[in-house]
Amino acid sequence: MEKGEHKVNPWEVSGKIDYEKLIKEFGVSKIDEKLLQRIKKHTKEVHFMLRRNVFFANRDLNWLLDEYEKGNSFFLYTGRGPSGPVHLGHLGTWMFTKWLQDKFGVELWFQFTDDEKFLFKDLSYEEVQKWTYENMLDVIALGFDPKKTHFLVDTKHAGLMYPEAIKFAKRINFSTLKSAFGFTDSNNIGQIFYTSMQAVPAIIPSILKKKNVPCLIPLAIDQDPHFRVARDVYPKLGYYKPAIIHGVFLPPLTGVSGKMDSSTSSSAILTTDSPKEVETKIKKYAFSGGGETVEEHRKKGGNPDVDVSFQYLRMFFEPDDKKLAQIEKDYRSGKLLTGELKMYLIEKINAFLKEHQKKREKARKEIDKFLFK
Numbered sequence: 179m180e181k182g183e184h185k186v187n188p189w190e191v192s193g194k195i196d197y198e199k200l201i202k203e204f205g206v207s208k209i210d211e212k213l214l215q216r217i218k219k220h221t222k223e224v225h226f227m228l229r230r231n232v233f234f235a236n237r238d239l240n241w242l243l244d245e246y247e248k249g250n251s252f253f254l255y256t257g258r259g260p261s262g263p264v265h266l267g268h269l270g271t272w273m274f275t276k277w278l279q280d281k282f283g284v285e286l287w288f289q290f291t292d293d294e295k296f297l298f299k300d301l302s303y304e305e306v307q308k309w310t311y312e313n314m315l316d317v318i319a320l321g322f323d324p325k326k327t328h329f330l331v332d333t334k335h336a337g338l339m340y341p342e343a344i345k346f347a348k349r350i351n352f353s354t355l356k357s358a359f360g361f362t363d364s365n366n367i368g369q370i371f372y373t374s375m376q377a378v379p380a381i382i383p384s385i386l387k388k389k390n391v392p393c394l395i396p397l398a399i400d401q402d403p404h405f406r407v408a409r410d411v412y413p414k415l416g417y418y419k420p421a422i423i424h425g426v427f428l429p430p431l432t433g434v435s436g437k438m439d440s441s442t443s444s445s446a447i448l449t450t451d452s453p454k455e456v457e458t459k460i461k462k463y464a465f466s467g468g469g470e471t472v473e474e475h476r477k478k479g480g481n482p483d484v485d486v487s488f489q490y491l492r493m494f495f496e497p498d499d500k501k502l503a504q505i506e507k508d509y510r511s512g513k514l515l516t517g518e519l520k521m522y523l524i525e526k527i528n529a530f531l532k533e534h535q536k537k538r539e540k541a542r543k544e545i546d547k548f549l550f551k
Contacts, residue, residue, distance in 0.1 A: 186400050187359055189298060191427060194435040197234060197399075204402050206235040206424060216243055221281040226497040227274050227425070235399065235424040237409075242421035245392045246282075252392035254278055255379045255420070257289035260309040261299045264316040265446040266527070267428035267438035270494055274425070275396045276320055279327070286327045287379045288317060288548075293332040294376070297368040311545070316449050318541035318548060319534050328550040330382070332375050335550060339378045342385065346374040349411045358403045376401075377408035380420040393420040398427060398437075428493055431463040434484055449538065453528045460487065460524050468509075468516030479512040480519075487516075487523045495526040 184193035186200060201208055209228065213236070218224050220243070227233050242252055256275050258268065279286050290313065292306045299306075310331060317329075332339060355361050355370060380393040395405065405422060412419045427437030430445035438446045444463045447456055467485030469475030482488035488509060496502045505522070508514035 187403055188401055189359075191400050191437045192435070195427060195437075197426060200399060201235055204235075204399065204406065206237055206399075206402065206422075207239075209234055209236055209239070209423075213239060216240070220246070225274060225277050226499070227270065227493070229499070230492055231426070232270065232493050233274060233396070233423050233425045236422060237402075237405075237424075238419060238421040239394070239423060242392050242394055250392060251282070251284060252394050252421070253284050253383050254286040255289070255393050255395050256286070256397060257291060257376075257379070258313050258317065259291045259295050260306060260313045261295040261301060262309055262440045263448045263450060264313055265438050265440045265448050266490070266494065267446070269316070269320070269449070270428055271396055271398055271425050272317060272320055276322055278394070278396065279322065284326070285383065286322060287382055287550075288322075288327060288329050289376070289379045290314070290329065290331045291372075291376065292334075293368070294372050297366060297372060314545055314548070315538045315541040316534075318544050319449075319537035321537070322548075324544065324547040327548055329545075329548045330379055330550055338382070338550075339375060342378045342381060343371075343374040345415055346377045346408055346411050347371055349414060350374065350407055354407055358407050373404045373407050376404045377411070380405075381412070381415070381417045384417055390416075390418055392418050395420050395422045397422065397424065399424040400427070400437075426493070429486060429489060431459060431465065431486055433465040434486065434489060447527060449531065449534055451531065453531075456527050456531065457524050460520050460527070464520060464523075466516045466520075468519075469512070472515065475515060476512040480509045480514075480516060482506050482509050485509070485516070485519070487519045490523055491526070495523060495530065 184195045185191065186195065214224050214228060217228065246252060254275055256271060275286060290310050292310050295301060296303050296306045314329065330339070350373065352370060355373065361370065380395065383391045402422065402424060405420060409419055430436055430438050432444055440446045440448060447459060465484065465486045467481035467483065467488065469478055469480065488506065491505065492502060496505070505514065509519060
């Protein structure tokens with residue numbers, strides 16, 4: 179990878195992400211003001227993650243809304259690859275998905291790709307199952323409606339999913355996967371097959387209801403290649419292509435390149451972190467756009483565009499546009515110091531995690547309500 183270039187696929191995100199370039203590379207469409215207003219017609223408000231381009235691109239979202247307006251409602255599909263603890267970067271997509279579920283009153287099918295993580299990571303099957311259980315707690319803690327939310331675990335629901343996956347697998351050749359993912363002869367055959375499993379939840383309700391049901395997939399843009407590969411197969415099998423809404427990555431603590439990664443402690447805030455751990459991580463690792471000294475900062479101001487604490491507020495923890503604008507103004511002018519900005523973020527994160535962790539513990543008794551039967 180040349181200096182200044184990014185790498186974005188389902189298994190690696192690195193470099194400074196150029197989202198405008200990704201739109202062209204992946205062949206997706208930008209979410210423009212016209213589309214935002216169209217969403218608002220149904221939701222009565224525009225989620226701050228949409229207003230601030232945290233969700234910034236789409237495939238076929240106008241078509242999905244056309245269908246919805248004809249009375250052909252849709253369902254949501256998103257998921258998690260359970261390879262370790264959940265961090266804040268995972269939660270953004272799920273919280274936005276919950277907003278969509280609440281506003282449109284639709285079902286959510288949530289896939290836990292335990293097979294993928296066993297095949298792609300240096301983890302035992304038992305370790306992946308442990309993380310599947312732990313990750314479920316974080317999803318439930320966000321408050322999804324158990325009557326409208328169905329968990330699929332690839333290995334547990336193989337009887338439902340595998341007969342459909344092989345229909346995709348038969349129509350996707352290895353050459354396509356090599357082009358999309360950079361696979362080589364050293365990739366194991368499970369990895370080569372896996373995309374077929376990720377394609378399936380987008381048609382499960384259509385199979386169960388014996389009629390075509392539109393699907394909307396909120397996801398971080400690194401997951402898009404799976405659906406790009408499978409996209410042309412859906413109509414060949416008699417189903418709609420899923421619509422997709424793409425999100426950006428919450429950056430790691432260490433800077434605005436790449437994405438948060440729970441395997442690196444200096445990179446991520448975990449949902450199980452204590453208040454002290456959160457404070458230590460933010461103070462020690464969160465990259466600052468401020469001056470090197472208080473004097474310099476007061477004189478020249480800070481740069482919120484590269485400041486991780488500000489970006490976390492913009493993308494996640496400060497939904498109030500007026501408050502965020504004031505923080506940005508004060509930081510750029512030098513009135514607000516880096517240490518003060520960090521403390522504000524620490525308070526926000528810890529208030530959120532205090533409630534989340536309580537709900538997470540209660541979720542241990544609720545998993546059975548969510549598992550699809």
